[in-house]
Amino acid sequence: MIEETNVKNKKIVVIGNGMIGQRFLEQLVSRSETHPIDITVFCAEPRPAYDRVQLTSFFSGKSADELNLVPEGFFEQHGITLRLGDKAVAIDRARKVVRSARGHELPYDKLVLATGSYPFVPKVPGTEWQDCFVYRAIEDLEAIRMAASQARVGTVIGGGLLGLEAAKALHDLGLKTHVVEFAPRLMAVQLDDSGGRLLRHKIEALGVAVHTSKQTREIVKGETCRHKLLFADGSMLETDLIVFSAGIRPRDQLAKAAGLSIGERGGIAVNDHCQTNDADIYALGECALWSGRLYGLVAPGYQMAEVTARHLTGEHDARFPGADMSTKLKLLGVDVASIGDAHGVAPDALNYVFTDEASGIYKKLVVSGDRKRLLGAVLVGEANDYGSLLQLTLNAIPLPEHPEDLILPAREGGASKGLGVDALPDTALICSCNNVSKGGLCSAIAAGATSLGALKKGTKAATSCGGCGPMVKQILDSELKKQGVDVKNYLCEHFAYSRQELFHLTRVGGLKTFDQIITKHGQGRGCDICKPAVASILAACWNEYILKPKHAPLQDTNDYYLANLQKDGTYSIVPRVPGGEILPEKLIVLGEVAKKFGLYTKITGAQRIDLFGARVEQLPLIWKDLVDAGFESGHAYGKALRTVKSCVGSTWCRYGVQDSVTMAINIENRYRGLRSPHKLKMAVSGCTRECAEAQGKDVGIIATEKGWNLYVCGNGGIKPRHADLLAKDLDDRTLVQYIDRFLMFYIRTGDRLQRTATWLENLEGGIDYVRKVVCEDSLGLGAELEADMQKFVDSYECEWKKAINDPETLKRFRHFVNSEEPDRNVVFVAERGQIRPARADEREEREMKAESVV
Amino acid sequence: MSARPKVQMDIGQEWVAVCKLTDIVPDTGVCALVDGRQVAVFRLHDDSVYAIDNHDPFSRANVLSRGIVGDLKGECVIASPVYKQHFSLASGQCLEEADVRIAVFPTRVEGGMVLVNIHINK
Ligand code: SRM
Ligand SMILES: Cc1cc2nc3c(=O)[nH]c(=O)nc-3n(C[C@H](O)[C@H](O)[C@H](O)COP(=O)(O)OP(=O)(O)OC[C@H]3O[C@@H](n4cnc5c(N)ncnc54)[C@H](O)[C@@H]3O)c2cc1C
Ligand code: SF4
Ligand code: FES
Numbered sequence A: 001m002i003e004e005t006n007v008k009n010k011k012i013v014v015i016g017n018g019m020i021g022q023r024f025l026e027q028l029v030s031r032s033e034t035h036p037i038d039i040t041v042f043c044a045e046p047r048p049a050y051d052r053v054q055l056t057s058f059f060s061g062k063s064a065d066e067l068n069l070v071p072e073g074f075f076e077q078h079g080i081t082l083r084l085g086d087k088a089v090a091i092d093r094a095r096k097v098v099r100s101a102r103g104h105e106l107p108y109d110k111l112v113l114a115t116g117s118y119p120f121v122p123k124v125p126g127t128e129w130q131d132c133f134v135y136r137a138i139e140d141l142e143a144i145r146m147a148a149s150q151a152r153v154g155t156v157i158g159g160g161l162l163g164l165e166a167a168k169a170l171h172d173l174g175l176k177t178h179v180v181e182f183a184p185r186l187m188a189v190q191l192d193d194s195g196g197r198l199l200r201h202k203i204e205a206l207g208v209a210v211h212t213s214k215q216t217r218e219i220v221k222g223e224t225c226r227h228k229l230l231f232a233d234g235s236m237l238e239t240d241l242i243v244f245s246a247g248i249r250p251r252d253q254l255a256k257a258a259g260l261s262i263g264e265r266g267g268i269a270v271n272d273h274c275q276t277n278d279a280d281i282y283a284l285g286e287c288a289l290w291s292g293r294l295y296g297l298v299a300p301g302y303q304m305a306e307v308t309a310r311h312l313t314g315e316h317d318a319r320f321p322g323a324d325m326s327t328k329l330k331l332l333g334v335d336v337a338s339i340g341d342a343h344g345v346a347p348d349a350l351n352y353v354f355t356d357e358a359s360g361i362y363k364k365l366v367v368s369g370d371r372k373r374l375l376g377a378v379l380v381g382e383a384n385d386y387g388s389l390l391q392l393t394l395n396a397i398p399l400p401e402h403p404e405d406l407i408l409p410a411r412e413g414g415a416s417k418g419l420g421v422d423a424l425p426d427t428a429l430i431c432s433c434n435n436v437s438k439g440g441l442c443s444a445i446a447a448g449a450t451s452l453g454a455l456k457k458g459t460k461a462a463t464s465c466g467g468c469g470p471m472v473k474q475i476l477d478s479e480l481k482k483q484g485v486d487v488k489n490y491l492c493e494h495f496a497y498s499r500q501e502l503f504h505l506t507r508v509g510g511l512k513t514f515d516q517i518i519t520k521h522g523q524g525r526g527c528d529i530c531k532p533a534v535a536s537i538l539a540a541c542w543n544e545y546i547l548k549p550k551h552a553p554l555q556d557t558n559d560y561y562l563a564n565l566q567k568d569g570t571y572s573i574v575p576r577v578p579g580g581e582i583l584p585e586k587l588i589v590l591g592e593v594a595k596k597f598g599l600y601t602k603i604t605g606a607q608r609i610d611l612f613g614a615r616v617e618q619l620p621l622i623w624k625d626l627v628d629a630g631f632e633s634g635h636a637y638g639k640a641l642r643t644v645k646s647c648v649g650s651t652w653c654r655y656g657v658q659d660s661v662t663m664a665i666n667i668e669n670r671y672r673g674l675r676s677p678h679k680l681k682m683a684v685s686g687c688t689r690e691c692a693e694a695q696g697k698d699v700g701i702i703a704t705e706k707g708w709n710l711y712v713c714g715n716g717g718i719k720p721r722h723a724d725l726l727a728k729d730l731d732d733r734t735l736v737q738y739i740d741r742f743l744m745f746y747i748r749t750g751d752r753l754q755r756t757a758t759w760l761e762n763l764e765g766g767i768d769y770v771r772k773v774v775c776e777d778s779l780g781l782g783a784e785l786e787a788d789m790q791k792f793v794d795s796y797e798c799e800w801k802k803a804i805n806d807p808e809t810l811k812r813f814r815h816f817v818n819s820e821e822p823d824r825n826v827v828f829v830a831e832r833g834q835i836r837p838a839r840a841d842e843r844e845e846r847e848m849k850a851e852s853v854v
Numbered sequence B: 001m002s003a004r005p006k007v008q009m010d011i012g013q014e015w016v017a018v019c020k021l022t023d024i025v026p027d028t029g030v031c032a033l034v035d036g037r038q039v040a041v042f043r044l045h046d047d048s049v050y051a052i053d054n055h056d057p058f059s060r061a062n063v064l065s066r067g068i069v070g071d072l073k074g075e076c077v078i079a080s081p082v083y084k085q086h087f088s089l090a091s092g093q094c095l096e097e098a099d100v101r102i103a104v105f106p107t108r109v110e111g112g113m114v115l116v117n118i119h120i121n122k
Helices: A019-033 A052-057 A138-148 A159-171 A193-205 A253-256 A298-312 A386-394 A437-445 A452-459 A469-483 A500-508 A514-521 A528-540 A558-559 A585-599 A616-628 A660-673 A734-749 A756-761 A767-777 A782-794 A798-805 A840-853
Strands: A011-015 A038-043 A080-083 A089-090 A097-100 A105-107 A110-113 A117-119 A132-136 A155-157 A176-180 A209-211 A216-221 A226-229 A236-239 A241-244 A248-250 A268-270 A281-283 A288-290 A325-329 A333-339 A350-356 A362-365 A372-380 A429-431 A571-573 A599-602 A609-614 A641-646 A682-683 A699-703 A709-712 A722-729 A827-830 A835-839 B016-020 B028-034 B039-045 B049-053 B070-071 B075-079 B086-088 B107-109 B115-116
Touching: A011 A019, A011 A105, A011 A362, A019 A038, A019 A298, A038 A469, A052 A159, A089 A253, A110 A159, A132 A155, A138 A159, A138 A241, A155 A159, A155 A236, A159 A176, A159 A241, A159 A325, A176 A236, A193 A209, A193 A350, A193 A362, A193 A372, A226 A241, A268 A281, A281 A298, A333 A386, A350 A437, A372 A386, A386 A429, A386 A469, A429 A469, A437 A469, A452 A469, A500 A514, A500 A528, A500 A734, A514 A528, A514 A609, A528 B070, A571 A616, A585 A599, A585 A609, A585 A616, A599 A835, A609 A616, A609 A835, A616 A798, A641 A660, A660 A682, A660 A699, A660 A734, A699 A734, A709 A734, A722 A734, A722 A767, A734 A756, A734 A767, A734 A782, B016 B039, B039 B115, B049 B107
Parallel strands: A011 A038, A011 A110, A038 A080, A110 A281, A132 A241, A155 A176, A155 A241, A176 A209, A268 A288, A641 A682, A682 A699
Antiparallel strands: A089 A097, A097 A105, A117 A248, A216 A226, A226 A236, A325 A333, A333 A372, A350 A362, A362 A372, A571 A609, A599 A609, A699 A709, A709 A722, A827 A835, B016 B115, B028 B039, B039 B049, B070 B075, B075 B086, B107 B115
């Protein structure tokens, strides 16, 4: 029954070099290294396989080269003939040859069809207009980009996954964007009505117009735009360009013409080995119909590629088991995920639904009638739990007693309800794109892939859609912990301690220099990781002047020059403006100093003013003027307190209930210059309207009728986090007392470059524990922490004031040790009336001119 | 600002004196202008002296003298202050990118002066 499927000395022809065709080639050559095979590939597109999943990133600047999926020299190395830009047009099964558009005839022993699909364009009069596009290949995107540069309004027909992705692209290209959907809701396949409605609100909030239940009848010439869409219900829509994303259809024409069996609604029918009804012909990827199902995703296609390669190389029992269609996406910045039986079609399925219209979150669980198993889920607005819910579904893990806890928001202070990765069996499929199981990850970790980078490289997990990334990281962390290595906590190769441990050793041992610390507790001479970390510990423990020569070699360049290094080697200067309140006279001084030294000025994102483009030798001169005018260092260069942002509060604002400005100024002056594991940001708002965005800060203070609410561990930046409420309705004195304790506790226990938000997330016991330590003094450390802070406050000095008065320190502010010349590599050009660093091409142009003058 | 040694005299064989050894704080660097070329000169804790190109090939800024000195697996290195790649002080080899290597120059200390020769690229 089973064919002789060994490929040795056989001619293999592959039609299509898309994502799946390419994966098949890689699988095939890796399995037949010992016996060379004769492979020819027909590729209709002008370039070999590229990452179609990331297609949209072409608009955000990724080049075609960067999307390329073919390793360099791949075809040559494996002796594969690639017929680029040549389309297969006929298969003669009797003679076993394939004919191409360029007239080549190629015999095959085994034929593999990986022709993918094509976008479906509904038969509507007017689609022949040149402003109608599809969204499938790099050429399509090039054409859309061209057309968009001449257009104002763009419309996407189709509100499914791809349509919304295309809409985002048009929106990002600066077009007023419309989405037209035939069904009554968006993403009809994945979402139910409530989920679709919520997604619609979110998308509309971004300025993209959504029109559902609209059937396009005709496209005619427009009045205000180039075209006009006429809908069946009589309404119409003006638009300059149109992108069709109304679904895809398997590209099966070639197979059909060759008499292969085709499904009723298209698709080349295949068995579990991916063979068509002609055992010498295989089909895989989007063109293949397996068990009545078409898969429009890469992960199932990758599995088919592997099965086909195994079957062809003699593994007769290689079977495609079917695949999961769960997906997680970020559409127009909205998280959307759908898992398993999202519509609850199973007969006795029960639904749990949670909707929070205020925050735009919708979550639905579909569970089995006995409430023991999770069958499916829908998440809109927040999909952090996608990984763990998917695992519950795929592995049929018994549900907790109250399944609803899985989607209800954690109450303040409540423990996290997510099931840990340790609960998963080894067979749990973690990365479905690349078919990596938990067991696979664990053995790679055991074999030495102890960093995320190494693990990704070694297993390919998390390298395609990236959806499994957080889970891969959790497994890595958990495995490392079990091995007892906890590598990531060691500062670096010089210290087998975490920052917290080193802080303790330094403080208890009374150690005052890096040399003492490394001699006693480390090895080697140190590096750019441990030196600044130790500098920060020393500063926090003893608050000695950081520019003392013995500390100088430890400082990162920003701390060494008390300014922020910019890309061209110049520095920027941010003087402190406590609470954001500034005298007109001081504003004028900033302007005058900027003019005098020709600096670029900009208001920063944190209520102060940054002066850019200062050369090292200018820094002391600039600061002399600033210090004379009463400015202090703003520590923008340090892992230290940055600013305390404020709103005007009760002094001016009709809603304010406390004087937020005065509080902000007091707080900023108290903690200015405080060195910590990472930078510290604070804010004070005068009422719950929260104009100072205090809940996005490490320490946030919000006024109440009775006093102040204290929030901690918020973050903007890379991974925003809302702060947690630590204590309510505090009076001024208690507020400061709690902040003292909180900050010192963090400084003692935080890891290197760990903001308070990540610190809290890694702290056992979470905010409840912090509350016990800070508010209830559970460790009996309160008085000590406050005393440490008071000592710091009492010994504060402005680093710049001290620097400009110390000839020893001033010596370092020069570019050359043996010349007064400035760095000629620093070149500025003018833009909007100010300076900016010249780009490389501008610099070269200048040099050429200078040379021709000489 | 304090007076600087303006010495740039030739001491035979194109060796140029750039500064006094004590002008460099141990385990830090300075930048010297040698025949029009920017050279980063480092003094380590044991008073050994290294000279490398001051130009950082990654940021294209002249800033390597301002990096942090250290050792990685026993190799003396300087970390670029911009994007933190490491360069071997002995060979100029970049530790992160195998095909990036910067110029390294021989140095001597004579009579308390640091001498650099940029005409011999080690
Ligand atoms: C100048 C400024 C941008 C501006 O033109 O407005 C700025 C500039 C830089 N930011 Fe920022 N950030 C500035 C406000 C912010 C804000 C807004 C704020 O503070 O309200 C944020 C988000 C809030 C937050 O931090 O939670 C912000 C989040 C970041 C992050 C991400 C931090 C995080 O925890 O995810 C980094 C990267 C880092 O620190 O590792 C960063 C790093 C940087 C660095 C240091 C990057 C670098 O190494 O060159 C930039 C150099 C500063 C300089 O002066 O040359 N900057 N940065 C703002 C200076 C504010 C100030 O007056 O001190
Ligand atoms: C914008 C966009 C976003 C996507 N996002 C995701 C995502 O997030 N997750 C996900 O899982 N999937 C996503 N997909 C789907 C994914 O790209 C496809 O599932 C995958 O590319 C299918 O691979 P394939 O090889 O079967 O088909 P294709 O990649 O389409 O390759 C088929 C190739 O065969 C060529 N061909 C066809 N006929 C012939 C012939 N007769 N002769 C020669 N060559 C021929 C075609 O020109 C094409 O190059 C996305 C698709 C698009 C367009
Ligand atoms: S936070 Fe309150 S007091 Fe402050 S400006 Fe806004 S509304 Fe006014
Ligand atoms: S699931 Fe897509 S990369 Fe892992």
